[in-house]
Amino acid sequence: MATKKDNPAVVVPPPLIYVAVFFLSLMLQKYFPINNSFFTSGSSKITGLVLMAIALLFILPALLKFAQSKNTLMTIRPANSLQTNGIYKISRNPMYAGLIFLYSGIGMLKGNWWTFILIPVIIIIVQLYVIKGEENYLQRAFGEAYIQYRKKVRRWI
Numbered sequence: 001m002a003t004k005k006d007n008p009a010v011v012v013p014p015p016l017i018y019v020a021v022f023f024l025s026l027m028l029q030k031y032f033p034i035n036n037s038f039f040t041s042g043s044s045k046i047t048g049l050v051l052m053a054i055a056l057l058f059i060l061p062a063l064l065k066f067a068q069s070k071n072t073l074m075t076i077r078p079a080n081s082l083q084t085n086g087i088y089k090i091s092r093n094p095m096y097a098g099l100i101f102l103y104s105g106i107g108m109l110k111g112n113w114w115t116f117i118l119i120p121v122i123i124i125i126v127q128l129y130v131i132k133g134e135e136n137y138l139q140r141a142f143g144e145a146y147i148q149y150r151k152k153v154r155r156w157i
Contacts, residue, residue, distance in 0.1 A: 005078070006078055006137065006140060006141065007075070007076050007077055007078045007079075007137060008075050008076070008130075008133045008134040008136075008137040008138075009075075009076065009133055009137070010075035010076065010129065010130050010133050010134065011075075011076060012129075013074075013075065014075065014095075014096060014099070014126060014130050015099060017122065017125055017126060017129075017130070018099050018100075018102075018103050018122060021103075021118050021121055021122050021125075022103060022106065022107075022115060024114075024118065025107070025112055025114035025115040025117075025118050026110075026112065026114075028114040028118075029112045029113075029114050032114075034112075034113040034114065036111040036112060036113065038111075039108065039110075039111030039112075040111070044108050044111070045108070045109060047105075047108050048104075048105045048106070048107070048108030048109040049105065049109075050105070051101050051102070051104045051105030051108060052101070052102055052105035052106070052109075053105075054098075054101045054105075055098045055099070055100075055101035055102035055105060056098070057098075058087060058091070058094040058095070058097050058098030058101065059094070059095055059098035059099070059102070061086050061087040061094070062083075062086075062087050062088070062094040062095045062098065063095070064086075065083050065085070065086050065087065065088060066083070069081045069083065071083065075130065075133075075134065078141065079137075079138070079141060079142075082138065082141075082142045082145055082146055082149065084149050084153075088153070089153060090153070090157060091153065091154060091155075091156060091157045092149070092150065092153050092154065092155050092156075093131060093155060093156060096126050096130070096131070096156070097156050097157050100119065100122065100123070103115070103119070103122065104116065104119070127155075131155065135150070
C-alpha cells in the first residue's frame with residue numbers, strides 16, 4: 001500500500017522528454033539532413049494544425065480534470081485521487097498521448113522527418129520511464145480500483 005510519501009518517482013517532467021527529443025530531431029536534421037520538400041505543401045501545414053488541435057482535445061480536458069480534483073501534475077508527488085472519468089475513460093494517459101499529437105503537429109509545421117523517426121524513441125522512454133513508474137505507484141496507492149480501471153481503459157488510446 002502506498003504511503004503519503006510514496007510517489008511515481010519520475011524526476012524528469014514528462015513534457016521535457018518530448019522537448020529534448022524534439023531538439024535532438026532538429027540537431028539530427030542539421031547534421032544528417034533529410035529532404036524536407038514534402039513539408040512545403042499547404043496540406044502538411046494543415047495536417048500540423050489538425051494534429052495540434054487533436055492534442056488540445058486530449059491535454060485540456062485532462063488538465064481540467066486534474067484541476068477539478070486538486071490533483072498534482074508533479075510526478076514526484078503523491079496523487080490525491082485516481083482519475084477515471086471524462087477523457088480518462090478513453091486513455092489512461094491522455095496528456096502523454098496529447099503530447100505525441102502536439103509533437104507531431106509541430107514536427108509537420110517545422111518540416112523535419114527526424115521528428116517522426118524519433119517518435120518510437122519518445123514512446124519507449126515515456127512507456128518505460130514514466131508510465132511504468134506511474135502504473136506501479138497507482139497500483140500501490142489505489143489497489144483494486146486501479147487494477148479494474150486498467151482492465152477497462154487502454155494505456156494510450
